[in-house]
Amino acid sequence: MPVLAEVISALDALWPRGTAEDWDAVGLVCGDPDTPVDSVLFAVDPVAEVAEEAVRVGARLLVTHHPLYLRGTSSVAADSFKGRVVHDLIRNGVALHVAHTNADRADPGVSDALAGALGLRVVGPLVPDSADPSGRRGLGRVGELERAEPLAAFTARVAAALPATAQGVRAAGDPDRPVRTVAVCGGSGDGLFAQVRAAGVDAYVTADLRHHPASEAAEAAGFAAGGPALVDAAHWATEWPWCEQAAAQLDAVSDRHGWALRTHVSRRVTDPWTIHAPSAPADHDVPTTTPGAPN
Template identity: 45%
Template structure:
C-alpha cells in the first residue's frame, strides 16, 4: 500500500530519512516491474521452463510494442502435478517456507500460469485461462480453499520473496547493458538478503485430543 506519511520514528520513515541524509537516491520497482515484458512474471516463467508465454492479465503494450500485463501463461512438457511441484521446488530460491501444493498430485499438467508475489487476486484469471496449475505466493486460506472447491487449476504457493527474486539477475543484466550503451560507468550488486518476515519453520506434530 502506498505511504502518505513517513515519520522518522517508524521503520519506513527511518530508512527514507537515512537515505536522504546520506545523499542516496532510491528507486523502487513494483507494479511496473510486475507487468513488464521482461519483468518479474517473465523471469519466474523462464525459471520454471514455461514456453510460448503470454500475459495472464494483459494491460496493453510497451514502447517497443511488446504485450505487457500481470502474470504469464505458458506450456510445459506434459507431466503430473507432483512431478511439476518437485521441479518448481528444485529451482525456486531457497527460503524458510518452501512450496505448498493444493490439488491431486497425479493429475496431468501441461498448461501453467504464474504470478510472482501475492497472487490470490488473479485466481479467477487463472481459472479463465484454462490452466492446469497456478504458481504464485501468499495465498490466503479462504480464497485458496474456495478456489480448489470450485475445480481447476491446482495451486502451488511459494513465498513472496522466492517468486519475485528470480527477476533480480535479469534486472542487473539490463542495467549493465544500458550503462554500457550510454557509456556510463556503474557497478551493480544483487542483494542476497532473503526478505521474508519468517526466518525458519517447524514441522507441527501435535494431535487433536
C-alpha cells in the same frame, strides 16, 4: 559516469511509472538527481539490512520492488524503522528508487522472471494490458513446460528453482496430475483466479494464497473436472528472480551508453517468516485425542 537523473530516466523507460496501479507508490523516494552513480543494488524489500548492504557494497542507488512508503507518510523522522532507512541512505549518499506494479506489468516484468526461473516458455500475459497494442504487457504470464510432469514433480521444480524460505512451497491437487501449461503471478495472486480458470492451464504458481479463495478454487476445480492445481510459494521468493532480470536490463542500458555501471543483486532473504515446523502428514484425519491431554 551517469548522474542519478540519467539512470532514473533509463529505469522509467524499462518500467514506466504511468503503468503502475493508482494506489501504488513508485519512483524516486530519496536522492539528489545530480549525484553521479557508478553502482546500483537491486532487492525486493527496502528494509534496514538491505539499506546496510547497499552502503557496504558502495551502491549509489538502491532499486527495490516493494515501496518503502506504500500508504504515504507525513514524516521521515528517524524514530521509526522506515525513517531510519531514509536517514541511513541519505547519510551515506544512496538513493532509493521503487519499481512495483509498473515492473509487474512490464515486458519483460516480474512474472517473466518467475516463468524463466521455472523453465517455462512464455506465451503471453495472464491479464493483458489493454493499453499495449502488442499484447505483451500485463499482469501474470501463461507459459508451458517442454514436456508434462506430475504435479508432485512440478512442485519440487518450483521449490528447487526459487530461493529457499521458511515457508517452502506447497501445492493443492492430485500429486499425479500432469502439468504442462502453467500460469504464474509473482507476489500475491489469488485475485486472479477467474483469469487463471479462463486460461485453461494445468497449474497456477503464485504467493500468499489465502484459505477461502484457495479452498474455493480447489473445490471448483474438482467440480468442473479441469480447473488448475495450485502452487503457493513465499511472496518474496516469487519476486526475487526479477532482481536478477532487472540488473541484466540495466547492464544492457549501461553498455549501450558506455556508463560502466556496476550492478549488484541482494541475496539476503528478507521474507518475514523465519521458522517452519513441519506438521503431521496431511493425508489422514485429525487425531481423536489432543496430544498431552488425558484420554
